[in-house]
Amino acid sequence: MKYxxxxxxxxxxxxQMAQAFFERHAPSDIRAESAGQEPARAVxxxxxxxxxxxxxxxxxxxPRKLTVEMQLHADWAITLACGATCPYxxxxxxxxxxxxxxxRSVDEVRSxxxxxxxxxxxxxxxxxxxxRSDRTAHQQRLERLLPDLVAEFAGVRSDGEIRACADAILSDYQEAPVRSFVMSLAHRRTRDCLSREHCEALAS
Known part of the structure; x- marks a missing residue:
């Protein structure tokens, strides 16, 4: 599942318009969300x-408040002329x-x-x-996972093993229909795997 x-x-x-039109025109394997930095009370x-x-x-x-989780788990993002206030x-x-x-007038809104x-x-x-093929967001999520894991397993696992394990486990969540808690779940699973003598993620 992509977002x-x-x-x-x-x-x-x-x-809101863009999300609604995307839901109308896009296939079911790519979902849309929308949010704002300063959400209004209503559309x-x-x-x-x-x-x-x-x-x-x-x-x-x-209207929904843009959260760090939304920013982190988006696979593709569209900003709509927010200029210098556009979020990262x-x-x-x-x-x-x-x-x-x-x-604006009715005709302007229609346009x-x-x-x-x-x-x-x-x-x-x-x-x-x-x-579907873009892995930019996946790589960014991976880079956020690694520092704590490298610090914890320094001298026990090589940096390459830690990266490979985290990459494999994070990839398990690519099709997750809901992205809530994916990072914390991936972090916990990676820690558990690296703590064992035989980490299944490294054997796959």
Missing amino acids: VLFVCTHNAGRS WPEVADAMAEVGIDLRDRR VPTTVEDWDIPDPKG IRDAVESRVKDLTEHRLDAI
Whole structure:
């Protein structure tokens, strides 16, 4: 399972549209999430109205706060014209220069909606293989696991063995439908394996 993360400032307009259109157009093995650095209390009404016109109901969606876990577990990220406030996401990142629909006229919001869908369709039609094969996020997660493990097993296991074990165990979670606690689970399993005389992950 791969995850695409859409990020804008308030998660009340563009990123909500993008997530909804991605869910409409993308295959089931790639999921979408969206979030904002400063989430609003609700999706902008003008955005909900414009999306309802194309058969997508956003009225029950709630803007979400961008968390470190979301940033860490995204396999591909799209930022939506947040400029200098765009968060760091340790994976492949695209920036879409699409204006904020908040407070705009109905026709302007429709134009923004259509621009978002066009970009999402381009993503799903031309870059799904790249998303599936990209290992940038995996390598970043691996690098976060290694320092504590290397410090704990220094003199007991070589750096190569520690990396190989952590890499193999972390790879077990590539298809996890929910990424919560993946890092802590991978860390615990790697410690347990390296502590044993015969680490199964190194034998595979």
